[in-house]
Amino acid sequence: MPGTQLTKVGPLNLCRTSTSQYPTTQNTKELQPLMANPVCETTEKKKQQPQGPERPNSHQKFKAKLMQWVSYIAGDMAAFGEWMKGQFILLQILDWVLRGAAQVMFVNNPLSGLIIFAGLILQNRWWALNGFVGTLFATISALIIGQNRGAIANGLYGYNGILVGLLMAVFSNAGDWYWWLLLPNIFMSMACPIVSSALASINSRWDLPVFTLPFNILVCLHMVATGHYNHHFPQVLFQPRTSMHNLTWSELDYPKLFRSIPVGIGQVYGCDNAWTGGIFMIALFISSPITFAHATIGSAVGMVSGLALAAPFQNIYFGLWGYNCVLACIAIGGMFYALTWQTHLLALACAFFCAYLGSAIANVMSTFGLPACTWPFCLSALTFLLITMKIKNIYKLPLAKVTYHEKDLIYFWKMKKEKRIAKQRKEQEKDIASQQKKEKIIMAAMEMKGRQHLDACTVDVLQEESTQNRPDRKSEATELNLTQL
């Protein structure tokens, strides 16, 4: 069985030796806002599974091989990450930068990052360069100020960097290839881990991630510090609305409206090209189909909200109503809450709330000549993560356990199963205890009978009862099967 052998030797053995490098202790918790960690647990289980079907035929072999290859590129590419650890440092940093680029969408996958960079290059090469510089320097800065290595390796210090770099280029009024822009770009990117770390100190008290708050703070900082009327770094002019815009419903362009869904996803990175948005969707699908689905739903919700609140059609076509909802929907729908139909509804509610908030923040920010950035997403997602509910199927994952949608779901199911088993076992123990108690009574009764003080009838009733309460063999067998999984 070369296929299964490869699975064992390739990614898995590497993994076993390195679990300790991903810190999961309480002490380092502040440092890992979005840890994508213990790799071994699920993979070790996979190792055991092949032992079941002892002689697979060629079809099964092909399927196993395919699944194995999918596991190499899907999810968080943990095997690749492990393999990278032995490589040259520059290669490692490249891996971190690519993961950082994808982490904007909560995707911890270098291949997705690569595809996203391809989309950015398609959109605008100067922007892509700025994004790359931003991610690179944010990662380097995180290394310098001694942040958690595991978090850096998962790109958690890079995603703010790429957004800072990209959006500073997007909102610059000095035109493309204005090389001086790289100076504030590098300065702000290097400030990213500082602001991230500071915010994490606060947010970790409520077990909350920092999301893209550092990016929002730093880009707004740069834009408002320089402003539109600056000699060195002029910004695009944003102005508050001061009159009624035209709104003729007959002019609504349905193809453009439909196209606003991928454009909304593209606008997460400040891109208005529908093809770029489509490429980003592919990048999402590769890593996590659930993420992809929520991104699409979120963008659609944003579009609908825009229509409901009578927004100018141009803004809707341009994806400005979608990108915050995309992020909010991904974050609540399966990323930080385990995905159930209740959390799916919660994600929808959060997306609508986020769209409303988006419009509000855009209007407020325009007073200062600023865009809305992703403030609406951050604030709405934080609000929805702070709710304390007593609903059984809405389970907020501990921050240290958050990885990606599919794995989060597996973790939740496993946890639920363990709880159920623990409950069953407890009940059985209780049954057994009561059973023993009853048997004792019967024994005592028997003795009494020997002394001829009791009717035989009572003993029978007690015996019958005790038999009913005894756990039947079938449920015990089920339990054993469950624990073997």
Next chain:
Amino acid sequence: MPGTQLTKVGPLNLCRTSTSQYPTTQNTKELQPLMANPVCETTEKKKQQPQGPERPNSHQKFKAKLMQWVSYIAGDMAAFGEWMKGQFILLQILDWVLRGAAQVMFVNNPLSGLIIFAGLILQNRWWALNGFVGTLFATISALIIGQNRGAIANGLYGYNGILVGLLMAVFSNAGDWYWWLLLPNIFMSMACPIVSSALASINSRWDLPVFTLPFNILVCLHMVATGHYNHHFPQVLFQPRTSMHNLTWSELDYPKLFRSIPVGIGQVYGCDNAWTGGIFMIALFISSPITFAHATIGSAVGMVSGLALAAPFQNIYFGLWGYNCVLACIAIGGMFYALTWQTHLLALACAFFCAYLGSAIANVMSTFGLPACTWPFCLSALTFLLITMKIKNIYKLPLAKVTYHEKDLIYFWKMKKEKRIAKQRKEQEKDIASQQKKEKIIMAAMEMKGRQHLDACTVDVLQEESTQNRPDRKSEATELNLTQL
């Protein structure tokens, strides 16, 4: 004694069985921002009091009956709340909605809520309808997302709803009976418990309530998201002041100035009708005269501050300087601090601070085309609740113990008495211990005397001292009386 019997059977026995439904454990603390809970403690004490006067005459009987009837409608109407628990769910929800309407003023009383709705209908029926819809949907939403049932039953999830509903109608520029407004109204009301719960997660770390922050956030959200120039939901135009207004002191209209006190109380619900304000004052007086007094004082302080800061007279007449001070004065003066003359002064200071802050926030918000809402009250009251002071008579009640002014005061007195008694007992024990010690010495001295080694004089001195230190019977009697209370 039918009267005292009724008191025992009517509200009290119901109460005993249901205390557990009001959660007071640490775990659920986050869920109960303003719990109006343990009803039994003080009422049980009342039960013991009638035992004293064993044969009341007809005058005493009448007085007892009157007091009993007052206890039915005053305070938090706990007996009625208990009785409601067995009723049909729609009736219960009506009770919660009415309590929610009154909770805006920190009053947990369905009768006050009913009177307040009457005042609202007098002002504007469309507003009243929106307020009712808001309270209703906020309460339903709280039930859906599984919030604490005790808090819902006390109207703690309704008061933000009524304000959201009312103020969205008040600030709408589309005119009355624009039925589409109910859509965002319902959406925002249903978002109330979400924002409340999220804020409570933060504020509970400092044992602070959320006040009307959810209302402030959501109404500002709606208004700034749509704005004045919106096709679907246009808002009233607020603009920053850009020139000097006329201010002729001789034009000051004293009757209007005096009328601004009830108008200020009415403006808590966005009502500018003095009669409506007067009706609200009655609603306050029924539940808690101390609340009524502080509301009046607060409104007067706001008016004086407006004059001191040279505000346009129209704003003062319109009650815009009063409503925040009303709320701040109620909150600090006896609600969250136990009422002493020191906290009364603190409440006055807070009202002045709140008026200042109100002017500041109104100017800031007008830049975004927004009204001040009750941000000034929230921020000033939170500030004054965060102070850490070493003053004996300023005692901040734990949030779980906050009910209404009179009961808070009783709680504080009880606590002080217990402390005093504990102190007295400790001192007595100390005295007794030293007494015993001295007696031992005397005994030893007596023995010594027997051995003829000591003067009789020394023994006398020691005996005299020990007699002085012995706690006299009178103080012991006092203590016994105290514990019986």
Next chain:
Amino acid sequence: MPGTQLTKVGPLNLCRTSTSQYPTTQNTKELQPLMANPVCETTEKKKQQPQGPERPNSHQKFKAKLMQWVSYIAGDMAAFGEWMKGQFILLQILDWVLRGAAQVMFVNNPLSGLIIFAGLILQNRWWALNGFVGTLFATISALIIGQNRGAIANGLYGYNGILVGLLMAVFSNAGDWYWWLLLPNIFMSMACPIVSSALASINSRWDLPVFTLPFNILVCLHMVATGHYNHHFPQVLFQPRTSMHNLTWSELDYPKLFRSIPVGIGQVYGCDNAWTGGIFMIALFISSPITFAHATIGSAVGMVSGLALAAPFQNIYFGLWGYNCVLACIAIGGMFYALTWQTHLLALACAFFCAYLGSAIANVMSTFGLPACTWPFCLSALTFLLITMKIKNIYKLPLAKVTYHEKDLIYFWKMKKEKRIAKQRKEQEKDIASQQKKEKIIMAAMEMKGRQHLDACTVDVLQEESTQNRPDRKSEATELNLTQL
């Protein structure tokens, strides 16, 4: 030896009796945002040092006397503070007011405070009067609301008062000697301790000081509450930039640019006079040369940042780019972090970040007709204090241990030394343990040898190893010397 005798008797004996008056327990921690406390530790050590050189010549005598006199006026003048405790209350309050005036710059020294007041009088007597009134009433208010006496005595409730008083006078549009201004001045100064205490309740959760946040909040409150168009208290008009300003690099005036460094230091107190700034520098130097150095560096960094971001030259000359950086550089460079070259770099980074933030906040605030105040300093310093880093030489001092730069450094060195010694001792113990273990093995081997089962060779090898691991006498001697220090 009269000199050394005086050192012992003068400041030190006073100190020993009063340490308990500076509270350092956990309970009172919230009340002491910036405690300048235990005085005895280092001074007692000094007492031991003179025992070494038993017969000093006249030169040594002079040097000792000089050092003693320097110790009287430098640092936090702890001896003077102790002596003050026995004086008349008005004199004490004067001491506290002077310390409060200097605490703006993190200097706890009444002499510096006196010099600063001299500088203020040189600038504008009306401003100086307002500053004095502000400090006085802030201190009195802190006494009234029962704040920590040690913190008050260190001027920690005065520094916000002086800034409130000064800046309300500076930004008033009613001209100098408009006596009515003293009314809001007193009101806002008295609100200082309230806001300080409330903010400390929040910030103490992260062991952060409140900095000048109360001043920022209260001055902005007053200014925006009244505004430019007010009849009683009109404010200077601030307006957002709406067009490009001229920027001709050839017009850059180097002497003015150089002068902007002291002006930047003066602008901490709102003073644009270069001489006043120079006087403030003297006041800093007297208390702490490190503070002086960082203030100068900070002001220079601000100036450079202004040039980099193409600010109007007038603003740079006027010191508006400097004052926040001055404060940020002092706070990070040795005040709240122990001074090492790494924290020195961090202080530079913070100063640059602060300059950027300063420009941003000035633009945002101008929308509301407000100046930037010291918001940029507060926000950047808090951000840099919230970072969690795993770098050995960046050590954040616990808030209760923060005094002034030089003492902070001594505390850090002492702590490091203690750690090193503890480590050495541990290693030695480990060595001894392993040594004993080996000796046992050898003993066993000897016995074995006696039984003729082992080669003599193995024993020799083991003996050789154990000798190498034995701690040599030299290092032990070093250790003893260290502990004597």
